[in-house]
Amino acid sequence: MEILLALVLGTFFGVALNRAGATNPNYIINMLRLRDMHLMKAILLAVGVSSLLLFVGLAVGMIPAAHLSVKAAYWGVLLGGALLGVGFALSGYCPGTALAAAATGRRDALLFIVGGLLGAFAYMITYPQMKAAGLLEHLWGGEITLAQNAKYEALLGAWPALAVAGGIAVLLIVIATVLPRYLFRK
């Protein structure tokens, strides 16, 4: 059953990435250099809408809190994000979109994937050093959210979950809507 869901949901995700333009590095690079905010608007809307639905689903008991999967916060998250940002800007690919782009026939994405497999391998080998350097020490208790939920600690746990998550979601949706598609048209 889980495998069937993986097939259906994975296929849906691949279609969504392709139709959104995320498998096209022109769209990624033009977003990052603040020329064409198409993908930025789409991503902000996607996060806002999915977050709103998720927290409504949790509130009415349609979604079990066990389905949540919050990753730990540590300084390596910031540093790793910054490293990923370098490669993201250079190539216009991130791990998911490179795999999807290669499937649409982009040959440069194949090189990204080979480099990526080596990069992941390098991390497997150097993981003990990163751990010893203290980069993986949890911050603020590690697996923590802003909005209250039944599974993880929340920084704003004293407030109603729907007010916190809903407020952030509405803010993201508003930004997605008012952000001009072309910021600096020359």
Added chain:
Amino acid sequence: MNGILTWWKAGMLLGAAFFLTVLLVKPIGVSTQFVIFDAMLWDLVEPSLIVASDTVKSGFDSTNAYLAKSGGKYAAAAANPLNYSFIFVLATMFGAWLSSRLGGDRPDAKERVRPAVWVERFGANSSRSRYVTVFIAGFIVLYGARLAGGCTSGHMMSGMMQTAVSGYLFTLGLLITAVPLAMVLYNKGGNK
């Protein structure tokens, strides 16, 4: 007409993908599967890498500390390729292929080698430099993603959807380097 939806349709479709996965199973993540695939290859060359073990939670242990962490969950996933997350990523590739054949974004012969934005900036004879750059970029991206514990899907999209503090931290790190670098790298030159 390249099959790419307007921003709000694109956002609704992506949002639906992230919502449906957490509704039915768990949030989307991709970069872990690079480790799982590496581990499968490594285990083929060196079968002693991953071994069944009764003493760890997942039932599989590894001589590699990263594969052995968290009760050997990565070791177990590599020992059993037919697991949800690995199949999900393979299906994502299938979905992108299918979409590109059914009116979605499909690169032409030139685009397949390097994107138009690269040619605009570095000229028509830049295919080799594109390949080298993208190879290095892939290395940096996956090293960074594993250090961070997730990538754009797992941290940025799934993380911020759940209001995870780690998701905001990751997105901040990503934007700090990606935006200035893309502006310096691709806005240089006066052909705009």
